[in-house]
Amino acid sequence: MNRKHLYHPVTIGSTTLGGNVFLAPLAGYTDIPFRTLCIEAGADFTFTExxxxxxLAREGEKTLALMDRAPNERQYAVQLFMGNTESLKEALAQLQPYQPEVIDINCGCPVPKVTKTGAGSAMMKQPKLITEVVRTITDETDIPVSVKFRTGWDAQSENFLEFAQAALDGxxxxxxxxxxxxxxxxxxxxxxxxxxxxKQYTLQHNYQVPIFGSGDLFKAEDAKRMLEETGIDGVMFARGSIGNPFIFSQAKAILQGRDPEPITVEMRRVAILRHLDLMIDTFGETTACTLMRKHTCSYLKGIPNTSTIKQAVVHASRREQYLEALSPLVDL
Structure with a gap:
């Protein structure tokens, strides 16, 4: 496959996206500040937590807040999870005013507190349920639906093709x-x-739907390799983007046949402070400084002689303390 053709627009139902390099939904990470930063760094499409x-059906204030759109988020998807369709129509009534470009259904989360309710990857045990869920959404709204899932519950029950067909049936x-x-x-x-x-299954059965891939995309070069090896239509960076929003612009450069810009220590320092400021704008200084600790340690991963900086950040509760803690990076 020609390198220059690997980066391209994609269409999800009535929604056309300018490119095929996405930020995956990540609980505890893809909040408004992080999505804002990733869009600035080149992400073509973003998903809520x-x-x-x-x-949503109960109109929970914190739940509704998860659907707020970032200021620079021209197009985004809201990712829903559920273990049945009992509250779905009421949830959609709360969701529609936010006008997401796509509604994504989570059928992949492996966390026990999610799967024990029948949601997340537990939905893969009930392919008929995903048909019902998708059909309810397409009947109730004009918003395109995407479904994110795994290869199966375990190695003895890999049913991803059956599950894909069930989603398509809906x-x-x-x-x-x-x-x-x-x-x-x-x-x-x-x-x-x-x-x-x-991808081959959908082509053989004449489905004109894009297929996106996730899993082990930790470096910008991985996007090219996944697209070339599999023939799918786009990639979703998840853990590979944490502490590394630069991965989006780098991946797009590689897919377009250009050399990616090297990421310097100073660029990382600037990104940390930009991320912190976005956090402060959204959550207030105290909460932001606490939430930024995990992100900062991810930004610093792999940079030698930063253990003291990490220790200082873990105790930082004000922006000034972050500035002081990060000051040694200028000399690295």
């Missing part, structure tokens, strides 16, 4: 496969051959 359909406009089973969690390694199988 997981939003509970039941919480009217799904896009599919995203995290190429691991639920029982694998995030352990090495994602099986990208399953992405190839899924």
């Amino acid at each position: 997981m939003v509970s359909a039941e919480g 009217g799904a406009s896009a599919l995203t496969l995290h190429a691991r089973t639920r029982s694998q969690g995030y352990a090495p390694f994602a099986d990208w051959s399953k992405l190839t199988e899924l």
Whole structure:
């Protein structure tokens, strides 16, 4: 496949996106500040954190806040999770005023507190349920629906093609496969051959829906490799973007046949402070400084002689303390 053709627009139902390099939904990470930063760094499309359909139906204030759009978020998806359709119509009534470009259904989360309710990857045990969920959304709204799922519950029950068909039967406009089973969690390694199988399946059955891939995308070069090896339509960076929003612009450069810009220590320092300021604007200084600790340690990962900086950041509760803690980076 020609390198220059790897980066291209994609269409999800009635929504056309300018490119095919996405930020995946990540609970505890893809809040408004992080999505804002990733868009600035080149992400073509972004997803909210997981939003509970039941919480929406109850009009929970914190749940509703998860759907707020970032100031620079021209196009975004709200990701819903649920274990049944009981509250879905009420949830959609709360969601529609936010006018997301896509509604994404989470059928991949492996966390026990989610799966024990029948949501997340537990939905893969009930393919008929995803048909019902997608059909309800397409009946109730004009918003395109995408479904994100895994290869199966465990190695003995890999049913991703059956599940994909069930989602398509309901009217799904896009599919995203995290190429691991639920029982694998995030352990090495994602099986990208399953992405190839899924793409070939949809082509053989004449479905004109884009297929996106997730799993083991930790470097910008991984996007090129996944697209070339599998023939899918786009990639979703998840853990690879944490502490590294630069991965989006770098991946796009590589996919377009250009050399990616090297990321300097100073660029990381500037990004940390930009991220912190976005956090402060959204959550207030005290909460922001606490939330930024995990992000800062991710930004500093791999940079030698930063253990003292990390220790200082863990105790920082004001912006000035972050500035002081990060000052040694200027000399690195």
